[in-house]
Amino acid sequence: MSTARAANFVSSRRILLWSGIAVLCAWVLAPIYLVALGAFGGRSAVYLWPKTGLPTGLSLEPFLLFLRTEGVLGSFLNSLGAAAITVALSLLLGAPAGYALARYNFHGKDSFRLMVLLTRAFPLAILALPLTVSFIRLGLYDTVTGVGLVHTVLALPFAVLVTQGIFLGVPRELEEAAWVFGCSRIQAFFKIVAPLALPGIAATAVFAFVISWNEVFAASVLTVRNRTLTAYLLTVLAESPMHYRFAGGLMLILPSVVFIFAVRRYLFAIWGISSK
């Protein structure tokens, strides 16, 4: 009798746990599903009333129509370009710094770490405001390169902290062994350390990509004709029909979801490190 009651108690707690989990999963997924209905349903679906939440009358046509709208493809390519610059620069500049923090003790190490951590206390995208003036002077205004540079400011501190954690995870002994066997430092790095750190560095690259891909403010302030996808959508928002807005939203979401899926194994390890 009492064991039966205990078992009941346990299973009702399991039910509670799983319904909580299910509710939170639905909370995340349902809105994405609904915007996808809006993106593939076109004009008729937007004004359908009342809506049921079931997929009716969907076709690829409304979404393709959006892709063919003037400016969409160009801004999509600009977004890719800015993200590529961000990835390349933040890894190129950030990974050596991360390696230095992981392997060496030097004067100023703490101040450098502090400087990197401090960037977190500032809304960095706001810095794009004065940069418009300097960028106009330097010919970087309204260019993908300019946007990429500002996005690198957002991604670089993150890249430094994360690559530090990744290099800390590669045993120092392996590197020292390579030196003993006659490798130079640089050879040892590229033959021993780099291959072991590669998956983590790839994950860092994906994060830098997502940071740039999603950024709105700096891209909108720094471009007029060469807009990124986010900046383009922001400026045409008021005059574009509802189903175009939903198509734009879905187009922004899809790549990031794929990339977060690709790095899901690293998410928690990376944030465990960089939250210190």
Place this chain on the structure above:
Amino acid sequence: MPNNRTWIPYLLILPSVAFLALLFVVPLVQTIWLAVSDNGTPSLTNVQRMVGDLNFTRSVQNTFLLTLAVVPVQIVIALAMGTMVAKVAAGRETILWIWTIPLGISDLAAGLVWLSILQNSGYLNSFLYGLGIIERQASWLSYQTPFPLFLGIAAAEIWRGTAIVMVVIVAGLNQVPKEYREAAEIFGAGPWTRFFRITLPLIRPALQSALILRTVLAFEVFAVVYALGGRNFPVLVGEAYNWQNQNQNYGVAAAYAVLIMLVSLAATMFYLKAIKVDPERLP
């Protein structure tokens, strides 16, 4: 490491130091100077114009109310997610992946997603109509409905921003040794006592990080608001954007930027003081 190569680490950090000096420190100083100068001489004209602007008080209020409403909810949901998923063995990875999806979604996209739900012929109205609560399409995102608009923006922000808090907190929870909680259980501590006396104090560093990150991001709220309410709900960053792009007044835009930075910095200081993290006890 041999001592005769002390220049190596400096060579390695030099590029990022130079880059951050050029594109972080210089614009930071420039923003401050732009805000407190007029035609090259120190002046508070920009600050006065900002404070005297019709939307100033509303944008300050809106930004703060939104932050106060959104951040605590995100922390609670994230803690719930963390403790729930810790009790699950099979399917843990999938659940965590689903919960991290919003991490890759921009605030603009989040605004557009919630627009599909909250617009006049959207899913919320259809749902309410189906239940017989409303008789015709109600409008939630207009100038006349500030409170529903606020709730809609808050929902979109909570939907999008909880993932990052969850990731930081789960990473923190992973570093808490199981033995602590088991020991507490042996000594008779119930689940709530274990949570408040053992788990919560031990994940302080993660909690602090999450709070700083989320609060700074909440003060930066802009595109979500723009996608849902246009200019019906002024916020600080939105005002900075309008002064720069529509009014072409870089000085007032910079004044807004400095205000946002000061508020973010103050919040960070507050969290660093309020949630003391003993460096020796870092896991």
